Amino acid sequence: MNSNLRKPLLDPSLERPDWQKSTPRTNEKLWLDKNENLDPYLLEVTSSILSELNPMTLSTYPECAELYRKIAKWTNTSPDSLILTPGSDGAIRLAFEAFINEGDSVIHTLPTFAMYPVYSKMFGAKTYPLVYEKSEDGPKLTLEKILSHINEIKPKLFCLPNPDSPTGTVLELKDIKRILAVCIETNTIVLIDEAYHPFYEDTCVGLIHEFKNMIVARTFAKAWGLAGLRIGYAVGNPEIIKFYHKLRPMYEVSTISIAFMEKMMDHADAMYDSVRRLSEGKKYFCEEMKSLGFKVLKTHGNFQHVSFGNSAEKIHEVLKNHVLYREDFKEECLSGYSRFSITTIEKFRPIVDLIKKEMKNG
C-alpha cells in the first residue's frame, strides 16, 4: 500500500527514533540531559495539585473554556488569540499544517529544535537553513544574515525559536520587529518559539495585533515544570488563530492536563520562584566553572554550556556515574561544549565539587 502514501513519507531521510527502545533513567543520577525543570520545591506544589485532582478527570471528556480564560489573563491576551496544543511541539506542527503545501519553502535555524527539520520533511517543504557560525562567544547569527536570507528565499514560513535551542541564543525584540516587517513584504509567516519563557523574559506575545504574520508557540514543559503533561499553546492574531482552530483535533489535550493546568495557573508565583531558583543555580554554576578557567556561554534557556577544554575527557569520566548531561555537540558552532540543564544551587553543588576535586587532583 506504499503507493498510497503521501509522497513526503517516502523520503528516506525522514527518520525518527525507534519507539521500541527506551532509555530509562535511574534515580542514582541527576537528570540534567533533557532541559526538564526538576526543581524539588516546584515539585512540591505540583505534587500537591496532582493529589487534589478529582478522579472524574480520568473518565470524562475535556472542557477547555475556563483554561483558555486563565491563560488569556496570564498572557494579557484574549481566548480568541489562543489555541491549546500538546506542548509547544503541537503549536509548531500546527504552523506546518496550516500553511505548508508540498514544495513550499521553509527557513529554520540550524542547529535548532529537532522537530523543525522533521516537520519540514513530513510536510514536503524545501528547507533553507540559517546556520549558526562558531565564534568566541558561541553560536552566532547576525540580523543582516537573517534578513538577506529571508529576502532571497521569500519563504512561506520562518521558524525562529527565541531563545533558540540548543544554542541558547536570542534576538532582541527590536530585531525581531525588523524581521517581522520584512516578512510582511515577503509574505512570510513567522513562528516565534518561546518554549523557554520566562527563563528569558522578553516576549513577542504583545506584538500579535501589530503583526498578523506572527504566531508564538509556548509550553508549560519548561518554566512550569510540566513536561509530563504535554500541554502548551499558540498565541496569535485572532484572524489566524481562528484558522488554527479549524485544524483542532476532537480535543486539544487531555482532561487531566486541563484540570491540572486550571489549578496550576493560580500558582504562577511558584513557577516564577522556580525560575528564580534555577537562574541562581545557573549563575552559581557559571561562576564556579569560570573560576576553574572553563569557558561558559551566555545562554537564555534553562540550560548552560560549558567548555571543559583539555580536561573534558577526565571530567566526563568523573561525572558519568553522577549526572546525565550532553557531553558534546556534533554541530560546529557548539563543538567542544557540554550542556547541562540548569538546576538549583543545592543540586549543582555536588557536581561542581566533583569537578573541582578532579581539577585539584588531576
Add this chain to the structure above:
Amino acid sequence: MNSNLRKPLLDPSLERPDWQKSTPRTNEKLWLDKNENLDPYLLEVTSSILSELNPMTLSTYPECAELYRKIAKWTNTSPDSLILTPGSDGAIRLAFEAFINEGDSVIHTLPTFAMYPVYSKMFGAKTYPLVYEKSEDGPKLTLEKILSHINEIKPKLFCLPNPDSPTGTVLELKDIKRILAVCIETNTIVLIDEAYHPFYEDTCVGLIHEFKNMIVARTFAKAWGLAGLRIGYAVGNPEIIKFYHKLRPMYEVSTISIAFMEKMMDHADAMYDSVRRLSEGKKYFCEEMKSLGFKVLKTHGNFQHVSFGNSAEKIHEVLKNHVLYREDFKEECLSGYSRFSITTIEKFRPIVDLIKKEMKNG
C-alpha cells in the same frame, strides 16, 4: 495572511465548535450524554492508580517502550504493529495525514463519528458518504451497497467504524473480510474504528497480517473508562505502521497518560468487569423499556437507543432534571430515537422508575 493558508482551511463548511464556550455538567444529573464509562466500580480502580502515580511523571518527558510492549501483549500483536495516539481520534487523523492529498476520494458512513467529515474537509478530500437507511430495525447499510459504492468510487480511504456511532450497528467479520478483499483491488486503505471494543468483542486486529491495506483504531476512552487521558492507538501491519511513526509528533501522548496506562494494563480484569456490569445495565434498561411498549434498537456500543414514541415529549420533560442524554437525532435513520450512554443497573434504576411512574400516571 489568509492567502498563505492551505486551501482546505478556506472551505467555509469546515466549521468547529466555539472553544470559548463550555457546557459544564453538574453533579445533580446523571451524565449519559457522551458515551463515557462512569462506572463507579471501575472509577475505584482508576482512582487508586491515580493516587499511586509518581509525581515525577508531571515533570519528565515520556518514555513509551514499556507501554508498547504491554499493549502488544494484550492485543496479541507486536510493538512494531502499534502507534500510540491521542485517543482513537488521533489514530483516525493519522490515516488522513498518511494517505490523503487534496482532491483524493474518501468514503465514510453517515451518520458517523463527527471527525470523519471534519478530517475529510481539513485535508481537502472529496467525500462520498454511505448513508444509513431508516428501517424497522434501525439504521441499515447492506454489504451490497457498501461493495458497489467502493467499486464505483475506488476511494483512497474507506472509514468504517465497527460498531459505528451513533448508529450502534456492526458488520460481521466475514463481511469486513469481503470489503477488505475488494479494497485491495480498488487500492483503498480501510480504517476500522474499534473505539467500542470490547463492548463489541469481535475485532479485526487479527487480520493485520492478511490485509496490509487495513488499520484498526482503538481507544482507552470507552471500555477502559479513561476518556480524560486522551490515549488510544492504531494497529496495523508493521509495513504501514512504520510510516505512521514517521508522522509521530515529538511525543505521542503525555507522560502521565503513559504512566497511568502502564499500571492500568495490569488491571484489564477491572475493565472486563466493567464492560460486563454495563452490559447488564443495558440489558436491564432495554427489557424495562420494552415492557413499557417502547422500541429499542440492537446496539453494539456503550449506548442504547430507545423510541419513546408519542410519550417522548412528556418523558423528556420528566427526565430533564435528572439525566443528560441525547433526546433525538436530526438524521433520518435515527429520527425519533433517544440515546442513553449505558450505565450500571443501580444507576439506570432511578431513570427507569421515573419513566415507569410517568407512564403509569400519564
